[in-house]
Amino acid sequence: MLWAALALVCLLHALAAAAPLLANDAPLWIRTRAGARFPAFEALGWSERFLLLCSPWVLAAPLWLATRSRLALACPLIALLLALCWQAAAGPRVFVPAGEWKRQLGAQPALFAPVPFGYRETNPSEAWRPPTWLASAEIDESGRYVGRAQASGGLELPPAPVEVRAGEPARNAALRHPLGTDAQGRDLLARVLYGARNSLAIGLASALLALVIGTLLGALAGWRGGRTDLVISRAIELVLCFPVLFLVLLVASVGWGSVSAVWTISAVLGLTGWTGVARLLRAEFLRLREAEFVLAARGLGFTETRIVLCHALPNALAPLIVATSFFAGTAMLVESAISYLGAGLVEPESSLGGLVKGGSEHVWMVLFPGAVLALAVISWNLLGEELRDLNDPRLSGEQA
């Protein structure tokens, strides 16, 4: 179960990191008269390239961990280097309006992503289309639903001819929009993929921030004790009382200039969420400070820094990782609640909560984004739970 949970977490993050390869309205490859071009990659920034290069490594992370390979640690650095080289070699970033490539494309050979739709590519004639493998989604040439007089609920737009662009499945193909479309006819699968990408990024970033702050403060409180401990403990109690949802709403309900809301939300969540890690580490360090191996290390004349980093911290690592992985799940839940309320990421950026909000009267708009979010949170929580059982089997479901 532990390895399954780990593999699931890694798979989700790898898919999210590779999103531009999986769903894109620009073709991955085309042959022009001047030679081959790679339009999907021309629009990427260096961080997106880095994530893309990281995704195979993330996918293989359980293997690395199982074999305890040192090489694995070097991989993000290699990916970063490659991304920078790629960035330097590539031309300037090309911004093409959504769907433009497919409109311009003639008969020349092209290779598209598995989902040949961009997350911001609109197609008004297909607004609120149910998942296309359902019989009720069948539409005729003019955009009228065949099976019934009216589409289910919501806004009924005057029918317009359905535009099937280059590289897209046929009008009534079962896999044209496997999850349906939203109010502007954007493909829900592509939007869910990019929304999950944002959610997972927020979960991971805020958890890492909380881990760093919590480790520093918790270690300080537990190791120093006395007055330092008192001050930090009070600070922890204070932060526990913060109305976190309000704070995130305040900061996220208006954008911060050029900084993406992904980072501001992560920052607020991390800055208010470190208490769990700090409390755990403080308790562990209070215990470890008196442990015999620490006394031995001290007797050997090691410096305090060395004792903390090489002896105490590795022994307290397990509960820290558990707390962090639970926090990542919680952070994703808070973020989705914020975007459900209509704050947070702004259109056309996609967020899972925002998708549910946008189509709360259509079953497919509630079901799929919510289910993906639930899957992501469950995978983090499962990982936390399995790690905790490994560390402390008293709570596990098995009869000890």
Added chain:
Amino acid sequence: MAAYLRRRLAWLVPSFLGITLVVFLAVHLAPGDPALRESFDPGAVAPDAAQLELFRSEHLLDRPLLVQYLHFLGPFDLSPRGHRWFGGSGEHAYGGLLALDLGAEFRRPHVRIVDELGRRLCVTAPLALAAALLAWGIAIPLGAWAALRRGSKRERALALGLFTLHSLPGFWLALWLVLAFGAAGLGWLPVLGLHSAGASELGWFDWTIDLVRHSILPVLALALGSLAYLARQVRASMLETLSQEYVLTARSKGLPERVVILRHALRNALLPSITLAALILPALVGGSVIVETIFGIPGMGRYAYEAMLERDYAVIQAVTALSALVTLLALLVADLLYAVADPRIRHG
């Protein structure tokens, strides 16, 4: 005990000030201008510079942050209409948090925030209380049962269910409740507001029935979120207690199993829950924002949310100060109860 109480009360003040300060800074440093938003009205003409100036000076938005914070804190009103000591006209000498006068809303200057908070609280508090009672009422027996039957097939199924429920987003659950029981699904229960249209003409009995029918789904949605968390905590705590030696002693004394479980194990296992009951308050406040939005209930959460969208600083600060104060007091009461219940802490 008295010394303990004094120490705790002394900490309450800096904690409360700290929270209000952080919220104050977050409100004021976040982008967005209440002056521009306040006058946003589709029918109205665009405000001219003089009007904006007047609005800013009335609400001290043009003064340094420190002055604004002191004005919010009270007890002296520092605005142009405020106390004479600070260069005001003396019309409205005292105000702010310490004077228990939170001023008027930015958007609707004739509405006193204290009155509005009272009205909203009368809606939210009963719902939150009912949800908390429901959640605890189910979580305690469920958690205790799970700990006693650990490892059995049914317990594993329950654990899986609770685990999943704990991981699901609250708004998603609430939406499914709406889709399932609302007019779109079974049509058993109303899903909008707390009263039907024309409820004021009903007799008191029908009115109450109407109210209860309207509150079932919101209360359920609020309770479901914390239910799974609480039940899992109770289970963990109960497992911990069952492995203690005094439980073994009680069993070997030949006490009936019922007495061992209820009086020796469960009572001790519920001790940590006292603190937990206080700590889920922020989650309930957060949950009420979502639930009140989905079910269209005019409560505290919705009030705070609308104020945040409008950048109504006065209301945001009032609501967050109130929620922080309630949480702090609840934590204090929980600690005191804990000390009453557990002599090790009282005398430690």
